[in-house]
Amino acid sequence: MKVTLNVDLHHLPRVEGHGNVIVRVDRGSVVDARWEVVETPRYFEVMLKGKHFRTAALLVSRICGICSIGHTLASVRATERAFGVEPPPLAAKLRLLAKHGETIQSHALHLFFLAAPDFLDLPSVLPLVEACPDVVALAARLKGVGNRLCDVVAGRTTHPVSIQVGGMAVRPARADLDRLRHELVSVLPDLESAVQLFRGFKLPEFERETEFVALKGEGSYPWIGGRLISTDGVEKDEDEYRAMTNEYVVEHGTSKWCRLSRDSFAVGALARFNNNFRFLRPEAKKVAAALGLAPIDHNPYRNDLAQLVELVHCVHEALLSIDEIQAAPSDAELRAPVVPRAGSGVGAVEVPRGILYHRYTYDSEGYVVSADCVIPTTQNNKNIHNDVVALVHSLAKRGVSDREAERLCAMLVRAYDPCISCSVH
Amino acid sequence: MKYLRIEPRRPKVGIFDFTSCEGCELQLVNHEESLADFLACVEIVNFREASAARDDTYDIALVEGSISRADEVERLKSIRAKAKTLVAFGSCACFGGVNRLKNACDLVAANREVYGAHPKETLPVRAVKEIVPVDLEIPGCPVNKPEVERIVQHLMMDLPFQLPVYPVCVECKQRFTTCLYERGELCLGAISRAGCDAPCPAGGLGCWGCRGPALDANVEAFRSMVRERGFSQRELDERMSFFGGFEVRS
Numbered sequence: 095m096k097v098t099l100n101v102d103l104h105h106l107p108r109v110e111g112h113g114n115v116i117v118r119v120d121r122g123s124v125v126d127a128r129w130e131v132v133e134t135p136r137y138f139e140v141m142l143k144g145k146h147f148r149t150a151a152l153l154v155s156r157i158c159g160i161c162s163i164g165h166t167l168a169s170v171r172a173t174e175r176a177f178g179v180e181p182p183p184l185a186a187k188l189r190l191l192a193k194h195g196e197t198i199q200s201h202a203l204h205l206f207f208l209a210a211p212d213f214l215d216l217p218s219v220l221p222l223v224e225a226c227p228d229v230v231a232l233a234a235r236l237k238g239v240g241n242r243l244c245d246v247v248a249g250r251t252t253h254p255v256s257i258q259v260g261g262m263a264v265r266p267a268r269a270d271l272d273r274l275r276h277e278l279v280s281v282l283p284d285l286e287s288a289v290q291l292f293r294g295f296k297l298p299e300f301e302r303e304t305e306f307v308a309l310k311g312e313g314s315y316p317w318i319g320g321r322l323i324s325t326d327g328v329e330k331d332e333d334e335y336r337a338m339t340n341e342y343v344v345e346h347g348t349s350k351w352c353r354l355s356r357d358s359f360a361v362g363a364l365a366r367f368n369n370n371f372r373f374l375r376p377e378a379k380k381v382a383a384a385l386g387l388a389p390i391d392h393n394p395y396r397n398d399l400a401q402l403v404e405l406v407h408c409v410h411e412a413l414l415s416i417d418e419i420q421a422a423p424s425d426a427e428l429r430a431p432v433v434p435r436a437g438s439g440v441g442a443v444e445v446p447r448g449i450l451y452h453r454y455t456y457d458s459e460g461y462v463v464s465a466d467c468v469i470p471t472t473q474n475n476k477n478i479h480n481d482v483v484a485l486v487h488s489l490a491k492r493g494v495s496d497r498e499a500e501r502l503c504a505m506l507v508r509a510y511d512p513c514i515s516c517s518v519h
Numbered sequence: 520m521k522y523l524r525i526e527p528r529r530p531k532v533g534i535f536d537f538t539s540c541e542g543c544e545l546q547l548v549n550h551e552e553s554l555a556d557f558l559a560c561v562e563i564v565n566f567r568e569a570s571a572a573r574d575d576t577y578d579i580a581l582v583e584g585s586i587s588r589a590d591e592v593e594r595l596k597s598i599r600a601k602a603k604t605l606v607a608f609g610s611c612a613c614f615g616g617v618n619r620l621k622n623a624c625d626l627v628a629a630n631r632e633v634y635g636a637h638p639k640e641t642l643p644v645r646a647v648k649e650i651v652p653v654d655l656e657i658p659g660c661p662v663n664k665p666e667v668e669r670i671v672q673h674l675m676m677d678l679p680f681q682l683p684v685y686p687v688c689v690e691c692k693q694r695f696t697t698c699l700y701e702r703g704e705l706c707l708g709a710i711s712r713a714g715c716d717a718p719c720p721a722g723g724l725g726c727w728g729c730r731g732p733a734l735d736a737n738v739e740a741f742r743s744m745v746r747e748r749g750f751s752q753r754e755l756d757e758r759m760s761f762f763g764g765f766e767v768r769s
Contacts, residue, residue, distance in 0.1 A: 105567055107568075107569075107570060107571040107573075108568065108569060108570065109568070110568060111541065112536075134537070134538040134587050134588045134591060134641070135587075135634075135639050135641055136538060136587075137621050137624065137629045137630075137633055137641075139632070139633060140621070140624050140629040140632055140633065141617070141620040141621055145757065146753075149757055149758075149761070152727065153617055153761075156540050156542075156617045157540060158540050158542070159541045159542020159544075159661065160541070160545060162540070203548070207548060207569055208569070211570075217570050217571040217572035218566070218569050218570030219569070219570075220558065220563060220569075220570060223555060223558050223559070227555065230554075234551035234555070235551070237548075237549075237551055238551030238552065241551065249718055249719070249721065249724070250718050250719075251549065252542045252545060252546065252549075252661045253542065253660060253661060254722075255718060255719045255722035255723065255724040256723050256724070258723070258724070263722060263724060264721075264722060264723040343634050343636070343637045344637070345637050348639050515539065515541055516540075
């Protein structure tokens with residue numbers, strides 16, 4: 095049987111930003127298979143030049159509407175490291191709690207609103223509002239608790255306000271954190287329902303051996319700062335992120351591509367899981383076992399399951415984190431003094447879609463001389479492309495309908511939870 | 520079902536994104552406590568970020584983002600041709616937003632710096648109203664979902680809606696936030712349009728004016744007040760140009 099396939103997914107739906115999947119298979123041979131990023135470029139690195147260090151974090155937050163807390167955290171960390179400032183311990187705890195809030199809201203958004211409709215053969219979550227209100231209510235509760243964590247700790251869920259260079263601007267009210275703790279406990283049964291729901295979904299069988307890059311866990315599952323590792327055995331310092339990403343411009347498409355030991359690598363929930371499994375909370379490890387997920391997993395579709403494992407991990411971590419914050423003395427310091435100085439700093443943060451780097455060089459008055467932001471989806475784009483190519487080759491051998499090929503390609507790209515406008519910042 | 524003898528409408532809504540972070544459309548699926556009710560009030564027929572279904576018959580087009588490439592100009596015009604009501608959704612759509620900062624740069628040099636030997640097509644950033652007529656502007660970076668809900672209620676009942684014309688200071692007072700000037704921080708609240716419920720000052724950040732100027736804002740008096748308090752011209756200018764709202768007047 096000679097397979098012929100034609101897929102033209104222009105502006106792929108249910109992903110953040112604009113990208114196309116194009117597939118042409120002519121009588122069994124693959125003529126074209128590609129992942130193409132067509133998002134409009136925004137030139138954030140150029141806009142940052144000449145801006146004050148307090149403006150930088152607010153500006154880069156606008157790179158992404160979903161992971162704006164992650165961008166803010168990477169930005170303030172880069173600036174603090176450039177100035178030699180260490181945020182006080184309570185501020186570091188609050189930042190991590192906000193980070194967990196973002197991971198919870200982003201993973202819940204992706205799992206239920208973007209990915210789940212594929213398994214239910216629906217165009218979106220909207221038909222479920224009437225057909226399966228329980229599932230939508232569950233998704234809304236999980237996403238909602240993440241958003242409220244961000245609201246209470248960072249002042250707002252999208253484009254946070256309280257995370258500032260030096261530490262945090264305000265400490266959340268005790269009563270608000272108590273309420274959040276109660277709400278987190280109340281969603282624990284929802285997490286179990288979510289695991290049951292995803293256990294019932296049949297994920298496509300597809301594997302391509304991949305190098306996975308993440309922050310290195312040192313005693314705990316890593317989120318903010320630290321050394322960089324890969325499953326191929328590469329290890330580097332946070333400051334050497336450029337040697338870890340090797341970003342380069344391609345002629346077609348507005349996002350750059352990256353490579354490390356191989357032609358491409360992957361970052362994100364599955365990459366963190368594969369590198370740092372042993373640091374997950376026991377509750378999260380149990381869920382991984384129930385989902386049949388174990389390191390090192392090379393099926394990119396299973397990034398969805400890794401996100402679910404992380405969702406469980408983050409809810410439990412957030413509970414512990416709230417207790418620690420409530421126990422801190424009422425006069426505990428929130429902000430370290432900030433004195434600008436000339437120099438450079440790097441901030442690496444694990445945001446929902448993978449490891450994010452910001453690097454700024456400042457003049458002696460604290461104005462940006464140069465900036466560099468390397469985005470998780472930028473690091474993933476070549477790997478997504480390589481996966482699409484490999485998938486299409488297997489489909490060309492196997493033989494499927496155009497509709498099925500389109501579904502599998504769309505699901506593959508979607509599994510990476512790409513943040514395309516982010517990648518074309 | 521009639522309410523007060525009025526038949527509420529359930530408008531068909533399309534949601535479209537241009538050069539932006541897509542954070543405003545994300546707000547549509549936030550505010551989870553009222554999400555089911557919100558989705559019952561509008562029929563979302565086109566929402567690429569959340570749905571694979573694409574229907575081009577819509578009453579209201581919510582347009583997020585600024586316009587920065589020729590294909591975006593064409594896509595915007597075709598949306599305008601189909602929509603009865605076109606809403607500029609968020610500060611990027613209303614003023615160009617932070618993307619507008621790009622216009623102060625040399626675009627050829629910017630392209631060379633970011634893309635080296637493979638420059639990408641780009642135009643100076645424009646707000647939606649600089650290209651097509653806009654029926655309603657909802658500013659904010661991001662938009663405030665409770666305000667969006669109020670606007671939808673008005674549209675359903677065919678009632679006119681007016682954005683607040685008073686400044687952010689009013690909302691700070693309503694929530695008992697200590698004035699940021701008391702903490703020695705610069706704040707644009709006195710000249711910026713309210714409607715956000717002032718989350719930034721409450722979170723310890725002075726207002727950056729993402730919703731543009733309040734009605735009849737006395738910018739000159741404000742500038743001299745800020746100078747008297749010891750803030751530099753450079754700091755004030757950086758802030759007032761940040762979202763483009765004080766540059767692009769309605």
